[in-house]
Amino acid sequence: MDAQRPSTSGAFNGLPIEINREIVSYLDTDKEIADFRLVCKGTNDAVDGDFLSFWRFKFRQFFALKAGxxxxxxxxxYQRRKKYMRLGAGINWYHGWSKPETRVLQVLAEIINESFQGGHEHDDYGRPRCLNQDQLLQFIQNSKNFLAVKRPRAPKAHGKNECINPALAAVQIMCAHFLFENLNMKHNIYCFEVSQKAVYQTPAKAPMFVGLNKVEVNMELVLHGLNFFRNHMVGTDMGMHHMMRYMHPTQKPSPWQTPLSEGCSPLTKHWKGTYAFLDHADLRKVRAVDEDDDDLEVFIDGNVDIDGKIQLECGEPGAFPWSQLFEKHLKSSPPPAQAPRTRAQGRSLIPNDEKPTAIQFRGEGDDAEDHFYATGWLTSLPPQPAGLDIPGWQRITFMKSFDTDEVEAITDNLWAYEGVVLPGGRIIIGRWWLDYSGPFIFWAVEPELGFEGNITETSTSIL
Structure with missing residues (x-):
């Protein structure tokens, strides 16, 4: 008998299709389902009969269901996702250019892009949670080294395959949303000194945005920023680790809570964050060292254990004063009505008419013992990187001052910020500068719990 042809005389043939389907629904692995399907005609019909309804049931167990x-x-x-997620968990990730790596990245991006399609559940703290996100977290935990990819050397001295694939960096960035939930999970952080050097580079050498019209996110720089702050948050010898360990889960960085979509989206009100700096002598050293040097020195970052807070209010362009002095430093003026394009998208991108391309905001918060004010802009970016087209990236720029909230009265003590709002609007990574510069991170939080368990409207953090 052909091993691939179901038997017509097996014992399961005598059972109603409903019983066989009940049996197969309890099988744990895809191999068990495939084996059960080949037992006999009755088991084959339970899996592939009734217009393939079993596969709809199985898909909905693990993934968000896109309507229609x-x-x-x-x-x-289902079969493709499960196949390549198993493959991706077992391979050794390097720079993301090999055929197996690119195929797995396509599947992971598909899961990211279709998250929150249809219904969703809630976590233990009442926050929206999607089955796709649970699958991404499981992939991270099962993977041999997905989040411990070797950093490339200078691309100008090597071929394309020596540079990190922007697609790999983008998917790693999205998966990094889940790394702050459990500080006890295995955190593989490659060479902190490499990320430290990257985040302290000058904007000229490491711009936040690249490509045609400067609307392509420098994915590798953002990934370095996440690695930099994650090291401070999860490293047991780091000052920020103790603070993060005892922080309520609703106050830690968290994944996106809505479907990802193109266009500009207002930010939530409450944020925490921090920034880092080096003294001038160390900053000169870290910038001067050769990036191909295998013995990069680790410098002591200042301020990273400070818990800053800010509350934001968003409005339409023109809702808040914006001085020419601010514009000179930040170049935040809204883009044209048509959505910007990347070089790869060329003229093919259809603008999203349902969302604005720019939003203005202002904020007020506390940085250590100082009260500050902020005014800035959000501008939409096209879906990226090419081939994966993850939507929802935004550029954020704002000016921070400790003096007054009257914009026109400010003449000095200004701190400029430029960064990337990650898709979903829950984490911001970027660079601040005055006469020198450094990295910053913000993450959206829920209103803090009072001592008696009541929600209190406390100010929130920025840095």
Whole structure:
């Protein structure tokens, strides 16, 4: 008998299809399902009969269901996703250019882009949570080294395959949303000194945005920023680790809570964050050292254990004063009505008419013992990187002052900030500068719990 042809005389043939389907629904692995399907005609019908309805049931166990998707497509998507997620968990990730790596990245990006399609659940703290996000977290935990990819050397001295694939960096950035939930999980952080050097580079050498019209995110720089702050948050010998360990889960960085979409989206009100700096002598040293040097020195970062807070208010362009002095430093003027394009998208990108391309905001908060004010802009960026087209990236710029909230009265003591709002609007990574510069991170939080368990409207953090 052909091993791939179901038997017509097996014991399961005598059972109703409903019983066989109940049995297969309890099988844990895809191999067990495949084996069960080949037992006999009755088991084959339980899996592939009834217009493939079993595959709709199986898909909905693990993934968000996009409305209107046919069962035939769901079967193909389920099998493809499971296949490449198993493959991706077992391979040794390097720079993201190999055929297996690129295929896994396509699947992971698909799971990211289709998160929160249809219904969703809630976590233990009432926050929206999607099955796709649980699958991404499981992939991270099962992977051999997905988040411990070797950093490349200078691209000008090597071929394309020596540089990190922006697609790999983008998916790593999205997966990094889950790394702050459990400080006890395994955190593989490659060479902190490499990320430290990257985040303290000058804007001229390491711009936050690159490509045509400067609307392409420098994915590798953002990834270095996440690695830099994650090291301070999870490293047991770091000052920020103790603060993060005892922080309520609703006050830690968290994943996106809504479907990802193109265009500009207002930021939530409450934020925490911190920034880092080096003294001038160390800053000169870290910038001067050769990036190909295998013996990079680690310098002592200042301020990273400070818990800053800010509350934001968003409005339409023109809602808040914006001086020419601010514009001179930040170049934050809204883009044209048509959405910006990357070089790869060329003229093919259709602008999103349902969302604005720019939003203005102002904020007020506390940085250590100082009260400050902030005014700035959000501008939309196109879906990226090319080939994955993850939507929801935004550029954020703002000016921070400790003096007054009257914009026109400010003449000095200004701190400029430029960064990337990650898709979903829950984490911001970027660079601040005055006469020198350094990295910053913000993350959205819930209103803090009072001592008696009541929600209190406390000010929130920025840095």
């Amino acid at each position: 998707t046919k069962n035939r497509v769901l079967k193909q998507q």
